[in-house]
Amino acid sequence: MDIRNLQRENIKNLSPYSTARDEFKGEASIFLDANENSFGSPLPADYNRYPDPLQLDLKDAISKIKGVPIENMFLGNGSDEAIDLLIRAFCNPGKDNIIILPPTYGMYEVSANINDIEVKKVNLLPDYQLDLGRIAESIDSNTKIIFICSPNNPTGNSLIRSDIETILANFKGLVVIDEAYINFSRQKSFIQELTEYANLVVLQTFSKAWGLAAIRLGMAFSSTPVIDILNKVKPPYNINQPTQDLALAALENIQQVNEWIRITVIERERLSNALARIEVVKKVYPSDSNFLLVEINDAQNLYYKLLEQGIVVRDRSKVTLCDNCLRITIGTTEENNELLKAISILTEQTV
Numbered sequence: 001m002d003i004r005n006l007q008r009e010n011i012k013n014l015s016p017y018s019t020a021r022d023e024f025k026g027e028a029s030i031f032l033d034a035n036e037n038s039f040g041s042p043l044p045a046d047y048n049r050y051p052d053p054l055q056l057d058l059k060d061a062i063s064k065i066k067g068v069p070i071e072n073m074f075l076g077n078g079s080d081e082a083i084d085l086l087i088r089a090f091c092n093p094g095k096d097n098i099i100i101l102p103p104t105y106g107m108y109e110v111s112a113n114i115n116d117i118e119v120k121k122v123n124l125l126p127d128y129q130l131d132l133g134r135i136a137e138s139i140d141s142n143t144k145i146i147f148i149c150s151p152n153n154p155t156g157n158s159l160i161r162s163d164i165e166t167i168l169a170n171f172k173g174l175v176v177i178d179e180a181y182i183n184f185s186r187q188k189s190f191i192q193e194l195t196e197y198a199n200l201v202v203l204q205t206f207s208k209a210w211g212l213a214a215i216r217l218g219m220a221f222s223s224t225p226v227i228d229i230l231n232k233v234k235p236p237y238n239i240n241q242p243t244q245d246l247a248l249a250a251l252e253n254i255q256q257v258n259e260w261i262r263i264t265v266i267e268r269e270r271l272s273n274a275l276a277r278i279e280v281v282k283k284v285y286p287s288d289s290n291f292l293l294v295e296i297n298d299a300q301n302l303y304y305k306l307l308e309q310g311i312v313v314r315d316r317s318k319v320t321l322c323d324n325c326l327r328i329t330i331g332t333t334e335e336n337n338e339l340l341k342a343i344s345i346l347t348e349q350t351v
């Protein structure tokens with residue numbers, strides 16, 4: 001399978017924008033090539049120069065942690081940018097389609113809609129696992145991408161690895177595995193499988209475990225043809241300099257992140273057990289992520305009551321297969337205690 005044949009014809013033929021930084025990469029002391037302000041920035045630090053379009057220093061540091069070579073790595077303005085670019089580069093508007101597996105992350109469908117790409121939906125099974133038979137039936141010659149979210153948002157569970165491998169081995173288009181929550185999972189990442197499958201794209205993000213949602217930094221790992229295509233289509237300076245600087249600094253503090261992951265997983269189990277003992281809670285779904293999907297007697301009612309107490313959770317009760325469910329992010333120990341206290345008072349129970 002030559003992945004390059006999957007891309008849109010106009011993308012294959014595209015001459016990408018060539019930046020001043022692309023055209024001159026040598027050593028110099030006076031830079032008058034990019035119409036920047038040579039005096040500096042009206043700030044304590046200088047941001048007057050355009051950032052590295054390929055973020056090589058940052059990729060180097062990520063490569064050391066992930067064990068993935070730089071040429072198999074793309075950085076986006078959040079993983080949301082990678083989702084959009086994958087759809088834009090590989091799917092012909094008005095012709096091609098993608099497959100998504102509800103209930104799942106909302107951006108795949110929104111990005112497809114923005115790009116005028118048909119969305120085929122194959123619901124997860126009642127146990128929130130893949131319906132391989134119906135996925136196979138849904139694939140047609142215009143299906144370019146299947147988006148698989150594992151651990152899945154909003155259900156929280158990991159998808160069975162051998163099921164994902166079945167799709168990877170049999171589908172002739174791209175298989176995007178969104179691992180936004182992989183740090184909280186008992187399952188191992190698919191990034192070790194990049195050499196096995198040219199059609200595999202793994203998405204990860206700095207927005208969840210890394211505590212950097214505000215700097216907007218997402219990662220896509222894939223075979224070099226796919227990475228080259230993403231780099232060709234992306235806006236030239238998609239990762240700004242403050243983001244590159246802050247991410248580099250954060251990577252030095254990986255022990256802190258690992259400690260938070262450890263605590264989050266402990267708190268997840270504690271919160272899960274405590275919620276399960278509350279009468280209005282009908283079910284707490286098993287979670288491999290940093291949130292719990294919880295089925296409530298009257299989810300919407302509890303949602304608004306919690307809001308009145310200044311506690312906001314996510315109402316997922318109108319989502320496919322999530323009737324009467326709230327999605328609750330694992331907070332700090334104190335926040336989780338406040339939540340439990342509020343629910344038991346609102347439902348007049350002791351925890």
Ligand SMILES: *Cc1c(COP(=O)(O)O)cnc(C)c1O
Pocket residue numbers: 077078079080081105149153178180204205206207208213216217218
């Ligand atoms: C939060 C989340 C993301 C993160 O997107 P960013 O743009 O990197 O912040 C991606 N996928 C899923 C499933 C998520 O829940």
